[in-house]
Amino acid sequence: MKPIAIGELSRRAAVKVPTIRFYEERGLLPTPERTEGNRRTYGEADVRTLRFIRHARELGFEIEDIRALLDLAGHPERPCGEADAIARKHLADIDDRIARLTGLRQEMKAMVEQCSGGDVRECRIIEVLADHGECLSDRH
Amino acid sequence: MKPIAIGELSRRAAVKVPTIRFYEERGLLPTPERTEGNRRTYGEADVRTLRFIRHARELGFEIEDIRALLDLAGHPERPCGEADAIARKHLADIDDRIARLTGLRQEMKAMVEQCSGGDVRECRIIEVLADHGECLSDRH
DNA sequence: CTTGCTCCTCTAGTCGCTGGAGGAAGTAGG
DNA sequence: CCTACTTCCTCCAGCGACTAGAGGAGCAAG
Numbered sequence A, B: 001m002k003p004i005a006i007g008e009l010s011r012r013a014a015v016k017v018p019t020i021r022f023y024e025e026r027g028l029l030p031t032p033e034r035t036e037g038n039r040r041t042y043g044e045a046d047v048r049t050l051r052f053i054r055h056a057r058e059l060g061f062e063i064e065d066i067r068a069l070l071d072l073a074g075h076p077e078r079p080c081g082e083a084d085a086i087a088r089k090h091l092a093d094i095d096d097r098i099a100r101l102t103g104l105r106q107e108m109k110a111m112v113e114q115c116s117g118g119d120v121r122e123c124r125i126i127e128v129l130a131d132h133g134e135c136l137s138d139r140h
Numbered sequence C: 001c002t003t004g005c006t007c008c009t010c011t012a013g014t015c016g017c018t019g020g021a022g023g024a025a026g027t028a029g030g
Numbered sequence D: 001c002c003t004a005c006t007t008c009c010t011c012c013a014g015c016g017a018c019t020a021g022a023g024g025a026g027c028a029a030g
Helices: A006-013 A017-025 A044-058 A063-073 A081-114 A124-130 B006-013 B017-025 B044-058 B063-073 B081-114 B124-130
Strands: B040-042
Touching (some): A006 A017, A044 A063, A063 A081, A081 B081, B006 B017, B006 B040, B006 B044, B017 B044, B044 B063
16 A cells, blocks of 8 residues: 555545635644655555545534544444434534525525616515515524 | 615614625725714615625525616616526526436435445445546536 | 756635623603 | 612634644655
8 A cells, every 4th residue: 555645645635725724724634654855755544534624514514523423434333323413413404504595596596587687776586685574484 | 765774784684784884895885874973874765776786696696687787777778688698598497407316306316315224335425526427418 | 966846834815704801871750 | 869780892812613824844855
């Protein structure tokens, strides 16, 4: 297994180099070994971990949650109730966000469709934004 | 029309007091008049403007976009193509976010359901997050 | 050996707030 | 009129999660 440089890790995990260093500083990634010339070297495990982190971030997990999950992953003998709790919390969260965004989409769509292409005077976009009472949805 | 204090404005527009001052500093709210004792005083127009801002923020508009919209609103003689463009950009954005979140929801749901309640050893949550290839969706 | 890329550390900036310190002004009750 | 309480003022620091830049060193290919 040949060592992986930070740039390659960056490409393979689709995470920018400074962000990798940031994750290391925040304790999400283990302190990597260094070459003689003081460069970080990684292995395949780090690629997986970093993908895990990126993926979790895309799912909206906060750094703290991710650290908790990684801690858990590092201790396979512990029951996974905690990981489950974190994930469930996020499921609820995601449902909420989808509902909100769907409502907002309705409004935004209506706004765009009602725009007559004329002056701002008769532009519904600004009107609708100005008066919350005109919203199509009350989900927010 | 009696003057409105910042606290009342805050309650009526559902925007925190420091956030109001922040918006003022960022040029989203006009510099308000002051009382003899140096307190900001607002009017009904400010309530509407602030609601406009809050609403736009909830829709995910950035401060810069909001400033552009407000500028437009202040010049009713200009054509509203720009407002339309901003709103359209956001509609596309929202659609994208909904699609992504829906995919993520699937995954998250599968994760939670597959959690056996046993050890981390057989916990799907960590596995699924660790390996992007197991995703149910390719939308992200 | 030189060119050009990657990497190092460190610091500062981004966005959109949020909170606190320390003090002045306004208000309601006695 | 005095006191107590609330609201407001300014200024400054901090949050999360990066992102960007300066200034310098290491390394691989031609």
